[in-house]
Amino acid sequence: MTFIDSHCHFDFAEFDTERVQLMVQCQQLGIETLIVPGVTLAQSHSLISFSQQYSCVRICMGLHPYFMAEHIDDHLAKLSELALQYRTQLVAIGECGIDRSIENIEKQTQIFEHHIDLANQLELPLIVHHRQSHDLIAQSLKRCKPKYGGVIHAFSGSLQQAQYYIKQGFKLGVGGVITYQRAQKTRSVVAQIAPQHLLLETDAPAMPLAGFQGQINTPLQLPLVFEQLCQLKQITTPYKAGFQKQLYNSCSELFRI
Known part of the structure; x- marks a missing residue:
């Protein structure tokens, strides 16, 4: 199976001492592609050379x-210029979104909607971050x-919110x-969503899995996420390969890889 x-966030400093080893281990586990989001203007720029390595x-x-x-006024314009220049190397715009735990919702909203406009201009999908902000x-x-x-x-929203997002593409x-x-609410909702609307992710080095709290999360945990999803959806061994292929196709179609 391939994932x-x-x-x-494979470029983050937490992986500096083991990145090459992790990449080899990922290949051995069938994790063939890592989607790495941008988080700041400087880091987005550094991802260009990172992806070439x-x-x-x-x-x-x-x-x-x-x-x-860190997002000063001219960063939106500079991000657009950078994305336009390196359009062929990008698979999405983001990570972007709105987070109620962070101040200045008005500025967050302005930045988020700029990302939507940029994604539309470049004909790319968005990677959207949320926290208490679905509305x-x-x-x-x-x-x-x-x-x-x-x-x-x-x-991590409700079934109604999940269905709303799916209707929005x-x-x-x-x-x-x-x-x-x-996480019973999230587990219940995910169990009800068809595989063509789901993507597997780790958010490494953040979001460690249960049993790994306090440890640095890595992409190597992706097959464990898959196994848990199979349990939630009651996918038994004879059907796992077909289910995994659906998830893989869902991701590769969205990001055109």
């Missing part, structure tokens, strides 16, 4: 809400409709959260 990690990496460009303090994201999607879909990273990112028994 795509649809959301992995590692053939398994596909990159995106974006301004993440976590780094609001705000829905408002932005109404004002500025994405034309090429995307993925709702680390989806989005897929739902499924990661380590579903390995926690306490």
